[in-house]
Each structure stands twice: as structure tokens, then as C-alpha cells.
Amino acid sequence: MKNILVTGGLGFIGSHTVVELQNTGYHVIIVDDLSNSKIEVLERIKEITGIAPEFHQIDLRIKQDVKDLFANTTIDGIIHFAAFKAVGESVEKPLDYYENNIGSLVYLLQEMRDRNIDHFIFSSSCTVYGQADELPITENAPIKPAASPYGNTKQIGEEIIKESCEAYGMNAIALRYFNPIGAHDSIKIGELPLGVPQNLIPFVTQTAAGIREQLSVFGDDYDTQDGTAIRDYIHVVDLAKAHIVALQRLLHKENKSSFEFFNIGTGKGSSVLEVVKSFEKVSATKLNYKIVDRRPGDITAAYADTTLAEKELRWKTEKSLDEALLSAWQWQQENK
Structure with missing residues (x-):
């Protein structure tokens, strides 16, 4: 049984990936600092899979704690989620984002180098493309100057991993995913941001549930069919399964270069207002929303070519x- 370290494993995408890993037969070691997650998720994972993952509460910015973890744990591969992830917040707090997202990555790669550990899956983002010249976005699209510090940490992260693979003989895959939404079929785990949500869907569900008074739609003057921004919304379980097949590609030595990257999305773009209408349909709930000014760092449209x-x-x-929006709504109702 392979031992897979999952950083940020109690977060939204991390927890769903842990479930898929355990269901596939891997032994999972979770590291999470609980800065944007809850310890209760650990028990939820056990309820779904029947297996309690190994867990360590560690802040990956503390180098000695990272070294101690690797000194006391056998690790065959790493899936790295742990990062700050809000575009708007990153514009306000760039140094926090660079310290957390870049520093923790470097410390992990140093341990991999020093202990001859292979197989690294990186949680990247379609933000590396910026506002792409052509849609849908293929992996051949140029990397544009980042529109936010968050996006820049993903660009820099990929560069660091690529150069590390070339220098130290490691193998890695970056999954550039689009907009994950939804919840597990069991409705035991889902997206539960602490504080005010930074992403669209939890704000939608919290508004419908009466937790938030009103949903802000940021901009209706984009060059799109209805004037609102377009994104590619992917169900989190589909996204989690992509991490499993990427890991297996490395473990089975099927990768064609030491550093590969793939777009992970549905291949279909949906505008904010289309999401609102879809949610209203599946939830039979009318949303209170208001058009407001654009947010800094947001782009017009992004959706994947998944070929x-x-x-x-x-x-x-x-x-x-x-289906994704219905599961998100069911999850919200379970966690009022």
C-alpha cells in the first residue's frame, strides 16, 4: 500500500481527494493547519470510507516542522493542495500569499530532494493563463502576466516544480483546474469556507439559506452574452478523481516528461447569471442578487479544452x- 501525503487534506478539494484515494486503496497522511478547514472533516472522511486517515496539524511555513514530518513518515508521493486561494484577498495581502504558497512548496520539494521521494501532484489553476487569447483554453495557451498575486503564486509554483524536476530527477504533474463546486454524494463533505465566502457558489447557497442578505454579481459589462463573467464549473468529485489518475500515471511511469500539466474542467463555460438561474431551478429558491462593480483581478471568461x-x-x-449545484445546496442545508 502506497503512502500518499495530502497537504491541505481537510480542505474542500483535499478532503474529496482523500476519500477517492482511500477508496482506491492508498494509505493517506493528511497535513493541514486548519486555517481554512475544520477538524470535524476528519471524522466525516472516516464515515464515508470506513478508514480514519493519519493526520498531522502542521503549518508548512515552519521549515523544521516539515523536516520532522518527513523524518518520521514514509512517503511515496505527495498531492499538494495547501495554499491560500482567494483572488481578491491576494490583491490586498500579496506578501501573505507569497510566503504561504511559495515557501511551503519549496520546503516540501527540498524534503523530496533530500529523501529521494518521487511523484508530486500540484494543485494549479487556470489563472496561469490570465485572459486567454482563444477559448476554450488549451495547454498550449501562453502563460500571461498574472492578474493577481494568487495567480502569480501558481505560475511561480509551476516554474519551481519544473526546474526542480529537471535538476533532481523528480516527476510531477500540475493540474490546472478551473472552478470546483459541489459536494460529495454522501453530503458529508463539501465547501465550507470560514468567514465570508470568496467563491461564487458558497455565497449563492448561503444567500439562498438566508445567511447572507444578498449575492453580489461582480460586473455586468463584460463582453459576454449576458454581460457577466464566464467560468468553467467542475464538480469537485470529478476533480478529485483527476488527482487519482494523475498520481497513478506517475506511479506507473506513464508520464512522457518529468513535468506535465493538464487542464481539468468540463470544457463548458457558464456565466454568473446562468449559474444563478441553474441554482434557482434545482433548489426551487429565488436568489436575492445585485449587480455591483467588477472585482480587481477578475477576467472576462475562462473555460477549458480538456482534450x-x-x-x-x-x-x-x-x-x-x-448536479453540482444541487449537491452544493444539499450540503448547505445540512450545515446551516
Whole structure:
């Protein structure tokens, strides 16, 4: 049984990936500092899978704690989620984002180098493309200057991993995913941000539940069909499964270069107002929303061309936008 370290493993995407890893037969070691997650998720994972993952509460910015973890744990591969992730907040707090997102990555890679550990999956983002010249976005699209410090940490992170792979003989895959939403079919885990949500869907569900008074739609003057920004919304379970096939690609030595990257999305763009209408349909709930000014760092449209992932990873999404939004609403109702 392979030992897989999952950083940020109690977070939204991390917890769903832990479930898929355990269901596939891996032994999972979770590291999380609980800065944007809750310890209760650990028990929820056990309820779903019947297995309690190994857990360490560690802040990956503390180098000695990272060294101690690796000194006392056998690790065969790493899936690295732990990072700050809010575009708007990163504009306000760039140094926090660089310290956390870059420093922790470097410390992990140093331990991999020093202990001859291979197999690294990086939680990257479509933000590396900025506002792409052509849609849908392929992996051949140029990397544009980042529109936010968050996006820049993903660009820099990929560069650090690529150069480390070339220098130290490691193998890694960056998954550039689009907008994960939804919750596990069990409705035991889902997106539960602490404080005011930074992403659209939890703000939608919290508004519908009466927790938030009103949903702000940031901008209706984009060059899109209805004037609102377009994104590619992928069900988090589909996204989690992409991490499993990417890890297996490395473990089975099927990768074609030491550093690979793949777009992980549905291949379909949906505007903010389309998401609102879809949610109102599946939830039978009318949303109170208001058009407000654009946010700094936001782009007009981004959705994936998933051809490469479908061919090389033999992976594609299975769940629809309606299914994802319904599961998000069910999750919200369970966690009022």
C-alpha cells in the first residue's frame, strides 16, 4: 500500500481527494493547519470510507516542522493542495500569499530532494493563463502576466516544480483546474469556507439559506452574452478523481516528461447569471442578487479544452452543472 501525503487534506478539494484515494486503496497522511478547514472533516472522511486517515496539524511555513514530518513518515508521493486561494484577498495581502504558497512548496520539494521521494501532484489553476487569447483554453495557451498575486503564486509554483524536476530527477504533474463546486454524494463533505465566502457558489447557497442578505454579481459589462463573467464549473468529485489518475500515471511511469500539466474542467463555460438561474431551478429558491462593480483581478471568461486530459489521463467529467449545484445546496442545508 502506497503512502500518499495530502497537504491541505481537510480542505474542500483535499478532503474529496482523500476519500477517492482511500477508496482506491492508498494509505493517506493528511497535513493541514486548519486555517481554512475544520477538524470535524476528519471524522466525516472516516464515515464515508470506513478508514480514519493519519493526520498531522502542521503549518508548512515552519521549515523544521516539515523536516520532522518527513523524518518520521514514509512517503511515496505527495498531492499538494495547501495554499491560500482567494483572488481578491491576494490583491490586498500579496506578501501573505507569497510566503504561504511559495515557501511551503519549496520546503516540501527540498524534503523530496533530500529523501529521494518521487511523484508530486500540484494543485494549479487556470489563472496561469490570465485572459486567454482563444477559448476554450488549451495547454498550449501562453502563460500571461498574472492578474493577481494568487495567480502569480501558481505560475511561480509551476516554474519551481519544473526546474526542480529537471535538476533532481523528480516527476510531477500540475493540474490546472478551473472552478470546483459541489459536494460529495454522501453530503458529508463539501465547501465550507470560514468567514465570508470568496467563491461564487458558497455565497449563492448561503444567500439562498438566508445567511447572507444578498449575492453580489461582480460586473455586468463584460463582453459576454449576458454581460457577466464566464467560468468553467467542475464538480469537485470529478476533480478529485483527476488527482487519482494523475498520481497513478506517475506511479506507473506513464508520464512522457518529468513535468506535465493538464487542464481539468468540463470544457463548458457558464456565466454568473446562468449559474444563478441553474441554482434557482434545482433548489426551487429565488436568489436575492445585485449587480455591483467588477472585482480587481477578475477576467472576462475562462473555460477549458480538456482534450489532452481525456487522451493522456483517460479522464473526463461525469457530473453536470445542475448536479453540482444541487449537491452544493444539499450540503448547505445540512450545515446551516
